[in-house]
Amino acid sequence: MRAAADLEDRNEKHIVTPARIVPARELLGDMLLELKQPAAALREFEASQQREPNRFRNYFGSARAAEMAGDRAKATAYYRKLLELARDADSPRPELATARTLAQR
Amino acid sequence: MKPMLRSLPLLAAVALNAPAFADESHAHGGHLGKVSFPTSCDPKVQPAFERAVAMLHSFWYSAGEQAFRDVLRDDPGCAIATWGIASILMSNPLAGQGASPKGAESAQAALDEGRRIGAKTARERDYIEAAAAYYQDFAKRSERERQVARARAYETVAQRYPDDDEAQIFMALYTAATQTQADQTYAAYLKAAAILEEQFRKYPDHPGVAHYLIHSYDAPPIADKGLVAARRYAGIAPDAPHALHMPSHIFTRVGAWQESAATNLRSREAARAGNEPDEAYHASDYLVYAYLQLARDAEARRAIDEAMKVPGISPRFVAPYAIAAMPARYVFERGAWSEAAALRPLGSNYPFVEAITYFARSVGEARSGDLAAARRDAEQLQVLQAALAAATTATGRPRSRCSGWRRRRGSRSAKAGPTRRSGRCAPPRIWRIATRSTS
Numbered sequence: 286m287r288a289a290a291d292l293e294d295r296n297e298k299h300i301v302t303p304a305r306i307v308p309a310r311e312l313l314g315d316m317l318l319e320l321k322q323p324a325a326a327l328r329e330f331e332a333s334q335q336r337e338p339n340r341f342r343n344y345f346g347s348a349r350a351a352e353m354a355g356d357r358a359k360a361t362a363y364y365r366k367l368l369e370l371a372r373d374a375d376s377p378r379p380e381l382a383t384a385r386t387l388a389q390r
Numbered sequence: 391m392k393p394m395l396r397s398l399p400l401l402a403a404v405a406l407n408a409p410a411f412a413d414e415s416h417a418h419g420g421h422l423g424k425v426s427f428p429t430s431c432d433p434k435v436q437p438a439f440e441r442a443v444a445m446l447h448s449f450w451y452s453a454g455e456q457a458f459r460d461v462l463r464d465d466p467g468c469a470i471a472t473w474g475i476a477s478i479l480m481s482n483p484l485a486g487q488g489a490s491p492k493g494a495e496s497a498q499a500a501l502d503e504g505r506r507i508g509a510k511t512a513r514e515r516d517y518i519e520a521a522a523a524y525y526q527d528f529a530k531r532s533e534r535e536r537q538v539a540r541a542r543a544y545e546t547v548a549q550r551y552p553d554d555d556e557a558q559i560f561m562a563l564y565t566a567a568t569q570t571q572a573d574q575t576y577a578a579y580l581k582a583a584a585i586l587e588e589q590f591r592k593y594p595d596h597p598g599v600a601h602y603l604i605h606s607y608d609a610p611p612i613a614d615k616g617l618v619a620a621r622r623y624a625g626i627a628p629d630a631p632h633a634l635h636m637p638s639h640i641f642t643r644v645g646a647w648q649e650s651a652a653t654n655l656r657s658r659e660a661a662r663a664g665n666e667p668d669e670a671y672h673a674s675d676y677l678v679y680a681y682l683q684l685a686r687d688a689e690a691r692r693a694i695d696e697a698m699k700v701p702g703i704s705p706r707f708v709a710p711y712a713i714a715a716m717p718a719r720y721v722f723e724r725g726a727w728s729e730a731a732a733l734r735p736l737g738s739n740y741p742f743v744e745a746i747t748y749f750a751r752s753v754g755e756a757r758s759g760d761l762a763a764a765r766r767d768a769e770q771l772q773v774l775q776a777a778l779a780a781a782t783t784a785t786g787r788p789r790s791r792c793s794g795w796r797r798r799r800g801s802r803s804a805k806a807g808p809t810r811r812s813g814r815c816a817p818p819r820i821w822r823i824a825t826r827s828t829s
Contacts, residue, residue: 339647340645370685
């Protein structure tokens with residue numbers, strides 16, 4: 286997965302698409318979270334923001350990774366970014382309910 | 391083709407602009423931007439010619455081709471109009487697919503006609519030959535080779551006529567079109583951008599300059615330099631479907647989703663009205679992507695449904711890509727893994743399009759625990775990857791995305807021993823189709 290993310294970063298997307306269907310580096314972050322490596326996951330999510338900024342799944346992944354790594358301030362900041370990004374949301378995504386609860390602290 | 395239908399909005403625009411000054415040297419389709427392209431043609435066709443060039447600058451293929459043909463009909467001695475026909479038949483010069491075989495035939499016929507007519511100035515003859523450099527030995531050359539030949543030919547024209555700003559602008563476009571996905575110094579893009587920035591200061595209302603600046607900054611580290619052109623272009627040429635869409639290339643790069651959604655919504659409507667179905671799908675894909683970042687899932691769903699109502703797509707890859715990508719994004723961005731299994735491959739001729747669906751399905755199945763199905767779809771990705779490798783000049787491709795998810799899930803149930811990296815799969819991305827087009 287890491288090789289895929291590195292390779293993706295060394296190559297540009299084609300103009301036909303707004304973006305990769307999902308950034309490989311975000312998938313790597315998801316995977317590291319499942320493996321209970323939140324600090325490593327956070328590094329990948331934050332690195333992914335460089336080339337794919339302001340993405341919903343990235344902010345949620347970053348927040349969860351920070352939370353699990355014990356960086357509550359950073360987690361709260363990312364939950365707030367997520368809520369700001371989705372302030373006109375028209376659908377009840379479960380991530381938003383979580384963010385609303387945890388951004389309050 | 392339906393030239394009558396296609397020219398209706400154009401006729402309306404012409405009628406609206408009838409009071410424009412006849413001696414004005416720029417195009418007065420006020421809704422397409424300002425272009426000044428002096429010719430030796432009958433002065434009566436000059437405004438229509440410049441309007442057609444404005445359409446060319448905004449990649450408005452259907453209306454543009456008809457507009458150049460109308461110029462030639464009204465002044466059969468206007469050889470440079472054949473350059474316009476050939477240029478617009480190149481399709482999107484940056485997309486890597488190029489002219490269709492049928493389009494190339496039609497373009498060659500136009501260029502032959504232009505040579506037979508004989509343009510009255512050397513400059514016009516040079517433009518015609520520069521377009522001809524792209525079509526020469528069309529079937530025998532890859533699109534990459536054609537792109538490079540075209541850029542070289544226009545470089546010569548631009549050098550020969552240093553005071554001809556249109557020559558500088560077209561040279562910049564065709565230089566940007568040689569940018570490869572592998573070059574992260576963005577050499578071709580930045581060379582084009584330097585020329586275009588200078589032109590932008592002179593011509594803030596020129597459709598091509600703003601348009602090509604956006605293309606030339608369409609990469610993550612340089613995207614913010616394109617914001618000025620992005621915020622300007624839609625206002626310069628609001629009648630052109632592509633002009634309404636293009637700003638979102640930059641908006642997407644910087645995460646400005648509201649702006650992207652707003653301009654793509656307009657583009658989709660203009661594309662429907664302007665008979666550019668492929669453009670409607672392309673704008674819709676960007677629109678769906680933007681909505682999903684904003685958690686506007688209901689809007690995204692509606693945008694997909696609206697797009698799928700648009701009839702008449704071409705055999706090019708633009709629309710199939712969007713048709714496969716939109717539902718995959720809708721599943722992925724919502725983490726709706728169980729919905730992924732319901733995705734159906736399109737059955738197009740493009741392996742990279744089919745791969746989107748198999749990729750989304752495979753990851754979705756793996757993450758919802760159906761490993762057997764995930765494995766089957768990942769195997770299909772290997773087949774597609776082989777097909778892709780046979781049809782493209784690839785610059786490198788990540789292959790290990792799905793296998794990781796399968797290993798991860800597999801290891802839970804199977805206490806996996808050493809994992810083999812055999813289940814490699816192609817990613818949902820696309821490489822330059824360099825060798826052939828299927829349309």
